[in-house]
Amino acid sequence: MNKTLNRIQTGGAALAFLLYPLCAGFAFAVHPNLLSLSPDHNVQDRIAEFHGNGLLHFGHALMVLTVPLLITIAVHFMNLLETKAPWWGFTGGLLAIGGAVILAVDKGALCLTPSAFDSLPEDQFRQLTPGIEAMFSYKGWLWILWLLPLLPVGFILQTVGMVRSGIVSRRLSLPMLAGSILMANPDIDLIGLIATIFLAAGFIPYALQLLENPPIKTNTLRR
Numbered sequence: 001m002n003k004t005l006n007r008i009q010t011g012g013a014a015l016a017f018l019l020y021p022l023c024a025g026f027a028f029a030v031h032p033n034l035l036s037l038s039p040d041h042n043v044q045d046r047i048a049e050f051h052g053n054g055l056l057h058f059g060h061a062l063m064v065l066t067v068p069l070l071i072t073i074a075v076h077f078m079n080l081l082e083t084k085a086p087w088w089g090f091t092g093g094l095l096a097i098g099g100a101v102i103l104a105v106d107k108g109a110l111c112l113t114p115s116a117f118d119s120l121p122e123d124q125f126r127q128l129t130p131g132i133e134a135m136f137s138y139k140g141w142l143w144i145l146w147l148l149p150l151l152p153v154g155f156i157l158q159t160v161g162m163v164r165s166g167i168v169s170r171r172l173s174l175p176m177l178a179g180s181i182l183m184a185n186p187d188i189d190l191i192g193l194i195a196t197i198f199l200a201a202g203f204i205p206y207a208l209q210l211l212e213n214p215p216i217k218t219n220t221l222r223r
Contacts, residue, residue, distance in 0.1 A: 010210060016072040017207035021200035023066050027059035028193035039186035043133040050114050051125070057118070060111035063103070070100040070151070073203075077158040080167060088161025092154045099151025106145050110135060152184035168206065176202035 028034075032049050041049075050056055074096035081089025113135070117128050138145050159177035162168045168176075179198030185191040 013072055013076045014207040014210045016069040016076070017203040017210070020066050020069045020073065021196050021203050023062045023069075025193065025196045025200065027063045028189050028196055030055045030059045031189040032056070034189050034193070037188055037190060039188055041136070041187065043129065043136055046136050047129070047132060050111075051118060057111070057115040060107055060115070064107045064112065067100050067104045067107075070103070071097050074100065074154065074158070077155075077162070081158065081161045081165065084165035084167050085161035088157055088164070092157030092159075092161065094154070095150045096154025096158065099148060099154055102145060102148045103151055106148055109142060109145070149184055152180050155180040156184070172202045172206045172209075174202075175199070176206075 032053065074093045077096075078089045078093035114132065117125060117132065120128070134140070135142060156177065159173055159180050162173040163170060163177055175198045179195045179200075179202065182191055182195030182198060185195070
């Protein structure tokens with residue numbers, strides 16, 4: 001029974017490592033003005049970006065579905081680091097899981113809700129501009145979205161723990177760390193895409209290694 005449960009847990013973790021960079025990479029790649037390095041986005045720019053852009057709405061819906069994947073990854077890292085870098089794993093895991101919850105709020109409020117507005121006739125849609133501006137200005141309880149950086153900070157701590165402890169080969173942990181650091185950028189989609197590529201360079205080989213050689217708490221993964 002324990003072996004079966006271990007296979008299920010290992011397979012689920014590996015699937016999370018495989019799917020997250022694919023979904024996130026697609027979501028970043030379909031953003032309009034991908035090559036822009038400007039962190040400034042006024043409400044008209046935001047509207048021009050999402051209005052009538054069904055592909056972008058689909059990408060944002062995918063990002064909502066990545067939230068359980070991120071939580072699975074954070075919990076996996078917590079367990080992996082339990083013996084050699086417990087505080088890095090535990091503290092980083094708490095922050096990453098909290099940040100993943102905030103990501104769900106962010107995509108639900110600022111992405112899925114605008115997709116509903118986008119279904120309205122044009123004259124009705126334009127009347128919603130003040131409300132859309134309030135949303136993207138984090139008015140009311142949307143101030144909680146300022147806590148979104150907890151997500152990359154949590155993964156930075158966990159991947160630093162992996163680099164320091166050597167529990168995962170640096171060939172994999174260093175790209176994970178680089179991707180986590182780049183994710184902590186001021187909402188620049190191109191940097192987000194580059195960060196996802198770095199994460200994929202660590203996550204995907206790690207997922208394959210995980211399926212081939214499941215980690216045991218008392219041992220390190222083979223290098």
